[in-house]
Amino acid sequence: MNTSLPEPELRPLGVDGILVRFARTLTEAANARALAFCEQAKNASIAGVTEVASSLVSVRVGFDPHVTNRNSVTQAVTKLLASEQATQNSPKRLWRIPVAFGPTYAPQLGEVAALAGLTPEQAVAEVEATTVRVIAIGFAPGQPYLGMLPSNWNVPRQSNLTDSLPRGALICAVRQLIIWAAEAPTGWRHIGQTAFRVYLPEATDPFALEPGDAVQFSAVSDSDFRDIEANTDTNGGATCEVLR
Amino acid sequence: MVQLTIISAGQGLTVQDLGRPGWKAQGLSTGGAADPLALLEAAALLGTSPAQAVIEMMGFGGRFKADEGTRFALTGATMDADVDGVRVLPNSTSFLPAGATLTVGAAKAGVYGYLAFAGGITTPLIMDSRAAHLTAGIGKRLQAGDTLPLGLDPDRMRAPRKLRVEDRFSGGTVRIMPGPQTDFFDQQALDAFTKTTFHRSPRGNRQGIRLEHSGAEFGTKDGLNHVSDLIVPGDIQVTGAGVPYVLLAECQTIGGYPRIGSVIPADLPKIAQATPGTTLQFRFLTLEEADATAQTQAAKLRQLAQMCQPMVRDPHDIADLLRYQLISGATSGDDLERP
Numbered sequence: 315m316n317t318s319l320p321e322p323e324l325r326p327l328g329v330d331g332i333l334v335r336f337a338r339t340l341t342e343a344a345n346a347r348a349l350a351f352c353e354q355a356k357n358a359s360i361a362g363v364t365e366v367a368s369s370l371v372s373v374r375v376g377f378d379p380h381v382t383n384r385n386s387v388t389q390a391v392t393k394l395l396a397s398e399q400a401t402q403n404s405p406k407r408l409w410r411i412p413v414a415f416g417p418t419y420a421p422q423l424g425e426v427a428a429l430a431g432l433t434p435e436q437a438v439a440e441v442e443a444t445t446v447r448v449i450a451i452g453f454a455p456g457q458p459y460l461g462m463l464p465s466n467w468n469v470p471r472q473s474n475l476t477d478s479l480p481r482g483a484l485i486c487a488v489r490q491l492i493i494w495a496a497e498a499p500t501g502w503r504h505i506g507q508t509a510f511r512v513y514l515p516e517a518t519d520p521f522a523l524e525p526g527d528a529v530q531f532s533a534v535s536d537s538d539f540r541d542i543e544a545n546t547d548t549n550g551g552a553t554c555e556v557l558r
Numbered sequence: 559m560v561q562l563t564i565i566s567a568g569q570g571l572t573v574q575d576l577g578r579p580g581w582k583a584q585g586l587s588t589g590g591a592a593d594p595l596a597l598l599e600a601a602a603l604l605g606t607s608p609a610q611a612v613i614e615m616m617g618f619g620g621r622f623k624a625d626e627g628t629r630f631a632l633t634g635a636t637m638d639a640d641v642d643g644v645r646v647l648p649n650s651t652s653f654l655p656a657g658a659t660l661t662v663g664a665a666k667a668g669v670y671g672y673l674a675f676a677g678g679i680t681t682p683l684i685m686d687s688r689a690a691h692l693t694a695g696i697g698k699r700l701q702a703g704d705t706l707p708l709g710l711d712p713d714r715m716r717a718p719r720k721l722r723v724e725d726r727f728s729g730g731t732v733r734i735m736p737g738p739q740t741d742f743f744d745q746q747a748l749d750a751f752t753k754t755t756f757h758r759s760p761r762g763n764r765q766g767i768r769l770e771h772s773g774a775e776f777g778t779k780d781g782l783n784h785v786s787d788l789i790v791p792g793d794i795q796v797t798g799a800g801v802p803y804v805l806l807a808e809c810q811t812i813g814g815y816p817r818i819g820s821v822i823p824a825d826l827p828k829i830a831q832a833t834p835g836t837t838l839q840f841r842f843l844t845l846e847e848a849d850a851t852a853q854t855q856a857a858k859l860r861q862l863a864q865m866c867q868p869m870v871r872d873p874h875d876i877a878d879l880l881r882y883q884l885i886s887g888a889t890s891g892d893d894l895e896r897p
Contacts, residue, residue, distance in 0.1 A: 326737060330852060367583035370787070374788045452812030
């Protein structure tokens, strides 16, 4: 369906899984294809398949080796790939999430803006103007990789890792944004702060975002942000609009 | 309900079960026991469900007391243990009377010991599991003074059993399988990797362990410039400096470091149970060979249950022999003649 992409590669990933990799570098086309194939594989209800998960450019099809085997699943996957449908690529949901960009909440905004050839004000305006998509969920529970920002945002990870960041930090590298949810060092730079929790372990529906969702960030003043943080009736002041 | 009191606790005590499979798409790794084989061993010994929750003890145990008598088993890392001073054998069932104190000491072999009670730990389920997943903010480390609910022992009178377990506490050769990025490494790097003797670094936890070596480097052809991709426990990440990390139950779900291969699930307990300094080597299986080792937990449990044997104690080894009622039913001999 997309002739600009190479043939997907099928590789083992564990004794109970097959990875279908659509590209070796991240492009919006490869990501869209991975997300579409993930939906297709889930809906196909292949016998013995226990779990289907996507990442940036690939999909893992997990199976129960006592119910089926690698050959059967490989055949089913190959057949699905041959019948890849032109899937609806438009987002199902649109999230709007408030962000504080004041200096205490965005210690590395100036640095990233300079690397992207912008003033901090222009950088905030570009983030606000770009509707990003959830291109993957992972690393930590519910944590979204969001992309893609304009090409001037192709800022490398910093070589010195930041030891820890507050939950909900908006961080940036290689044309992507992450709403941080992990307790780990990171090379991504801290350019804003949300009060949005991507993961609520004790809730009936613990994960807020899904791959493919659209996200818009809106700048709020530091004092408005503190009000949002204090208000526990909403998830960080975010709204979610169902599009289809 | 039975209440278990933790009188004292080592640093690494958590409630664990077989984890939460099925949330990889949402970024939550399965987690659960670092050595899941030990949970199956405990279930085989006690005749219970492998889904029951246990206490995982990293490196050191603690002291425990229950307000109802219950059978229990200690599996995984070998830890000295006693009930009110009477020695308890590992990999066998024992009885903890109400109010008695079970003391579990330091690991003598291996890293992760498991304390399983016949009724299981019955804390509330979070996403269908009781396992602490600290990096995901689920559960907490157990501390002195904590109490945990236990289910009633369903079969207190069940005859004691023992199990001869697989030695997985002394390192050695670990079997690995190719993964999606194995061909990112050239043949020279793969050869160097399998010829190297590694030592388990002191740096490690439930997410993964670091390996040290003084051999040749084995980086990828194109450095670290790879798009992040899905991970499974057992994957061996090679960081920029050529330092391998083997990922365990609580690993992240997506990672950017290239992975040279993946430890097969059957051998992963060897990695989890390797103490710092333990030597490890890796041997590649073909994909077919690796797939042939796949065994469901249910099948493994059946196999272990068949291997359990009744426990026959040599009276010579019973320190508190005189505490037992050795003779019962003795009579004066004229019972039948009495009216």
